[in-house]
Each structure stands twice: as C-alpha cells, then as structure tokens.
Amino acid sequence: MAESETKETPNALTVKKGVVAGKPAIVIAGVGGVGKTTQASKASPNTLVIDAEKGSHWIPVDRIDVENWEQFTSSIKQLSQTENQYDTIVIDSWDRICEMLDNWVVSEASKTNSYIKAIGDFESGKGYVQAAKKHSDCLDYLDKHFRGKTQLIIICHVEASSYKGDPTTEAYDKFQMKMRAKMASRLREWSDFCLFAKDDIDTRSTGTGWNKRVVGEGDPMKRWVHTAGTDVFDCKSRIPLLSEEGQPVFEFTWENIQAAMKRGLNK
Secondary structure (H helix, E strand, C coil): CCCCCCCCCCCCCCCCCCCCCCECEEEEEECCCCCHHHHHCCCCCCEEEEECCCCCCCCCCEEEECCCHHHHHHHHHHHHHCCCCCCEEEEECHHHHHHHHHHHHHHHHHCCCCCCCCHHHCHHHHHHHHHHHHHHHHHHHHHHHHCECCEEEEEEEEEEEEECCCCCCCCEEEEEECCCHHHHHHHHHHCCEEEEEEECCEEEEECCHHHCEEEEECCCCCEEEECCCCCCCCCEECCCCCCCCCCCEEECCHHHHHHHHHHHHHC
C-alpha cells in the first residue's frame, strides 16, 4: 500500500443505554359504547381525532372527519408535512379505516375490471393481498413520521369469535379485533400497547331445574381495561401496566392508564 493511501475503517457502533422510548403507539380495543373515544380524547389538551365514524361528535375535541381512504391518507400526509400543535393523534376507528381501504382497493380495480365489486372478487385472493400491503404501508408511514414524537392512539372495535391459535388447547371464544386476522396481527405487532376495554359485567345462575337461567349483572357506569393476558383478548404491553394493587386489570380511565405507565417506567 502506498504511503498516501488510507485504509477505511467501519463506523463505530453507537450504543445507547437505558430507556429511549418516546411517545407511545397505543391500540385501545373494545366493544361499542365502552368509552374508547371519550377516554382517548383525554390523553392530552392537544389531541386531534381523525374521525371515520363520527364517534367524537359529542366530545369537545379537535377533529378531522374522513369518509374514505383517500381523505384519511391525505389527512395523515398533511399532518406529517405541516407544523401543528397536536401532540396526540387519535384514529377512530381502525376497523372502519380498514373497510375504507377495502372499498378503495375495489374501486381502483373496478376501473379496469368491471366484474370486481367486492374485495373477495379478485382472482386468487389478490384483493386481500393488496389491501394488506396498503395497510402495512400505512403503519410504516405512521412509524416514520409520527412514532416517538406524537402519541398515537388507535381505536378498534372487537367481536367475539371462536379462537384456535394454540394447538395445545381446544378452540374457545375470545374477543378479537374486528378486521381480518393478518391486519389485526400486524396492528398488534406495530403497537407498543394493545389494551382491551370492557363493560363491568358478570354472570350468575338463578333458579333451579327448568327455571334455571343465567343472568348478567354489573355496574352500568363502570368499565375495565385489561393490559395483559390472552385468554379474553390478545393484550400487549412493552412495560407492565398494573393497578396500584399490581393487577393487569383496572378501571378504564385515561388517568389510570397514565398512572400505570408511570409506575411501569419507574420499575
């Protein structure tokens, strides 16, 4: 090697220590009317709701109403490209956004293939593949432009259905996000926290013999949020979100979720 030549050396590794997480990406899933939008709107004084189903119209909060996939993606793009005061963005609801995505995929394809009128009309399931790709791309865009800098809260509805994800157990009923399984799995993987909110309801048996029946009971003004476990719903939490008593179920209020996050980070 000549004296004037220099040997290139690889860049030194950058090692970061400790917690470096920014503002979280949170999925709040639950049955209709349990208070998902209401609690999410309390996450910050500077909250913006991207509303796909008018769920925020009875709540005093800033919002952008969207009626189709193009309006939704345009809103996200504009928010990422302009300075604004919002440190929290709520998307209500993701399952409705997924329906809009399906409609967009069908609409685009029907321009050249008149026989396509639904997402299942594509040959070899190509419609589902296209929608899944766009869905994943959208989450990647949120990651790139908002993750860590803006708190993202994704609201999702659920439905009870038979679940057979574990070959060591028999099929059983559980709540699952109201969208195709691959999209639900991708959303859960993307999130930092995937929480499940439900009404305060329990069952008890009453009567005997032919008069025996099961009735529901509970406090109609109280809701609960689950932060861990997979028996009722596939929850996820990057840090323990526990009540003051150390339980992964507590009353569903934003104040309680925030307090649980603080406790988890201080462990």
